[in-house]
Amino acid sequence: MTDSVAATASAAYDSALKVIASVEPRIAEATRQELADQRGSLKLIASENYASPAVLLTMGTWFSDKYAEGTVGHRFYAGCQNVDTVESLAAEHARELFGAEYAYVQPHSGIDANLTAYWAILAHRVEGPWLKNVGVKNMNDLTEADWEKLRGELGNQRLLGMSLDAGGHLTHGFRPNISGKMFHQNQYGTDPATGLIDYDALRAKAKEFKPLILVAGYSAYPRRVNFAKMREIADEVGATLMVDMAHFAGLVAGKVFTGEENPVPYADVVTSTSHKSLRGPRGGFILATEEYAPSVDRGCPMVLGGPLSHVMAAKAVAFAEARTTEFQSYAQQVADNAQHLAEGFLKRDTNLVTGGTDNHLVLVDVSSYGLTGRQAESALLDAGVVTNRNSVPADPNGAWYTSGIRLGTPALTTRGFGQAEFDTVAELIVDVLSNTKPGTTKAGGPSKASYVLADGVADRVRAASAELLDANPLYPGLELS
Ligand SMILES: *Cc1c(COP(=O)(O)O)cnc(C)c1O
Secondary structure, eight states: OOHHHHHHHHHHHHHHHHHHHTTOHHHHHHHHHHHHHHHTSEEOOTTOOOOOHHHHHHTSSGGGGOOOOEETTEESSSOOHHHHHHHHHHHHHHHHHHTOSEEEOOOSSHHHHHHHHHHHHHIIIIIHHHHHHHTOSSGGGOOHHHHHHHHHHHTTOEEEEEOGGGTOOGGGTOTTSHHHHHSEEEEEOBOTTTOSBOHHHHHHHHHHHOOSEEEEEOSSOOSOOOHHHHHHHHHHHTOEEEEEOTTTHHHHHTTSSOGGGOSTTTOSEEEEESSSTTOOOSOEEEEEOTTTHHHHTTHHHHTOOSOOHHHHHHHHHHHHHHTSHHHHHHHHHHHHHHHHHHHHHHTTTOOBGGGSOSSSEEEEEGGGGTOOHHHHHHHHHHTTEEOEEEOOTTOTTHHHHOSEEEEESHHHHHTTOOHHHHHHHHHHHHHHHHTEEEEEOTTSSEEEEEEEEOTTHHHHHHHHHHHHHHHSOSSTTOOOO
């Protein structure tokens, strides 16, 4: 952000806050406070980032007021010519950025993108062929008995995704999520010895289970995935390959993941968020081959409500930003910084799942400190370090208490953190972990939730982080009056 952009953005936010305060001052105050809190905390949440003022300002406009169900040039509402411009530009930028045949930028979030993709794949692979078999051209010609059969076909399909404790996402067939209920689901994990995806075991499971959809992608796996191998396995069993790159889209956009590590040339359908490593507005999008495009295009109204046109506009701005060489340097720095962070832990004898990282995240196994993930997360938060607890493979403490904490580098890299800063971050985290002891339950046994952080540690860690944060300000030059 140049000085003149920062000065203009300062004026814009100052004015906006005054307008908001004229109606509900407490919301203006909370908005100011959120900026102060974000500036003052060491944010290591792997799924978060800081979007640019250009992206954020784009969301606050009258596009929010427009209904635009349908697709570009084919809307169920009148007067959508400007939304058409916005949606076309966002899709064009997404296609160019990722080298995709087709892009759909309407999904409101990552989960919406996945649900849209699942139904698009069902429409393409199941409903289409079924209608052809029955010889029906128009859905309106189906009898009630036909509908019953079609529902049966759609509801009898299989999905194979990565298990939650190996780093997969809730929407990849986990039971509490609709994806685990709408499909017969099965899961692949990681090799217990290495923590890495075992492609041979995955192939064997796929051959036995014969999924309609193979889902690759993760939220907490600290390694790269070979999508050429995923494609091979999908082909061997006739599955559609769907890759959910919600977490690592920024590394694909920034050309850190190329060749077999880039999902776009290998997958039939790629889903993503736009707000994680990609550093855009909160939202989702889908890339697809020409073959799947017409089904994905049915997302609204098949699954989605009216598109958030103001967010589609902000996606266009963010995708344009991601097409610059500056963004490529940023993405490379995100990956380099994850290496530095991992090295900082390893040299301080701290266990990492898979022994390291080669993407943007590090999964610390805190069990050798005698702590659960929940205790570690809380003690770190007391010291101003924001992380989230996360299961490790075959976690003895389950998905609630867990044995790990997940750390990501995208947000602090946006602030300008590099090698020295991430080494200090590892040092501070180790300081907290090694000075935290589990608390006791009322019955006197060891607690999985309560903890005791030694006196003085939180203050010393806060002071050291404040130095790092002050030296690497968030939105430099942006001042509110
Ligand atoms: C974050 C995430 C999602 C969900 O994104 P939301 O925008 O929160 O709905 C989906 N899949 C993966 C792999 C994710 O990491």
